[in-house]
Amino acid sequence: MRILMLTKYGQQGASSRLRTIQYLSWFEQAGIQCDVFPLISDEALKAKYNKQSYNSSELRQAYWNRIRLLLSNKNQYSLIWIEKEALPWTPAWFEKLLLSGIPYVLDYDDALFHNYDMHRLPIVRKIFGKRLDKLMAGASLVVCGNYYLADRAKHAGARWVEIIPTVIDITRYHASEQKAREDKPTVVWIGSPSTAKYVKEIARSLADLNRQVPFKLRIIGANLSIDGVDIENLPWTEDTEVPLVAESDIGIMPLPDTPWTNGKCGYKLIQYMACGLPVVGSDVGANKNIVDEGANGFLVNSDEQWVEALKTLLQGSELRKQYGHQGRIDAEERFCVQKTAPHLIELLRKVATAA
Incomplete structure (x- = not known):
């Protein structure tokens, strides 16, 4: 079993480190091969924390790298694990098109959908307000860190929703x-x-x-x-x-x-x-x-x-x-990875088997 893991950040990003990276050794021990591709580099994240803007050319390159990866290599994998979303601020239909033909799992530890549906600009709410709902409805599994997120996924039409808290080792x-x-x-x-x-x-x-x-x-x-x-x-x-x-x-x-x-x-x-x-x-x-x-x-x-x-x-x-x-x-x-990792491994095996 081989998983393409599309994280938002690398090791320095708390959400990626805790929701994905800390599970890698557990996956490997279970015989699951994982290829991890962050969207935002550690250097770019540090710049953000220092109140600097993302480098626009670097961000465009990151998007292109991810698009190219999904176009050329996704069929090598049993499933795709996506932290939050693969291509933020793009039309949902475009992201779903890139993900077509392979089961994908979405993972949420924040109410990211409110970045869209509660945006100060009406045009953003109109165009992107249901963006994540559409992605959740097409996912094989949506993993959520709490009940609030899980309720949103269920109302969006997600066929399978599981709650796994953000935990420590x-x-x-x-x-x-x-x-x-x-x-x-x-x-x-x-x-x-x-x-x-x-x-x-x-x-x-x-x-x-x-x-x-x-x-x-x-x-x-x-x-x-x-x-x-x-x-x-x-x-x-x-x-x-x-x-x-x-x-x-x-x-x-x-x-x-x-x-x-x-x-x-x-x-x-x-x-x-x-x-x-x-x-x-x-x-x-x-x-x-x-x-x-x-x-x-x-x-x-x-x-x-x-x-x-x-x-x-x-x-x-x-x-x-x-x-x-x-x-x-x-x-x-x-609330520790020693309890949640075996459960998550079981869930991913079921997704891959059902594909």
Whole structure:
């Protein structure tokens, strides 16, 4: 069995790394050969994070390379695995034409369809609003990271929809008794520059909390400043993300309740839990399926609830240990690649066999 894997990014792109690349060794052990072709290079992604535009000529070449690949080589494969979409911002009929004659699987960990159907320009909504729905309807299988995404795929007419959360490799994660603080507990958030804005949205709660219970806020992967909050900004690297999380005391995932955030898959909550940290997350989307209220953390809906939940954990070291211990168990039993990989392999074999 041989799979053509069309990812959006390479190793530096979180979605591609977690939804596709971390499964490659599992596929290989199962006798599945995978050829991976990213659309956006790591260099281009770094430029985007540095607020630079994609190189237009490089992007045109990337599109052409992918078109040429589908025109000339797709028949060598049992199926095509596509992260989100093969050719963004092209007509659905054109992408479906390139994919004709071979089964394809679509994978979603974000509500990407809202880039089209909720675009500020009416002409974009009219032309592209149902673009991903048409692709989902033609897929042999649509794999979704949460129920919100799965519901969209079902309403689009997808014939087969499966939910597989975005998960961690549990062997990389560990709890740590060596905490980062000198005299204050550490609240941690990990993410990218594009999602750090969600922390800013609870800035008032964090400042109010710090006046009551002093703490350090550790930001991994972005640079933030909040008046009245002691912030430590640290770069993200694959080698340091786990120890930097594990050294902390509490993990947070704030989100506004919007159509886009309902498509988020709660990955950072799982990272915290795998490191034995209690969690506090907004009562939004996949967070509801990850946080077990009163067992591994808290779900919150307001500024006041953010303050109360974090204050409770900051003042209760034994409660932090209790919730962190349960979070680690949940990560081991529900949210790791060791559990999801065998299931995904089985699904792909069924797709290839049915073709």
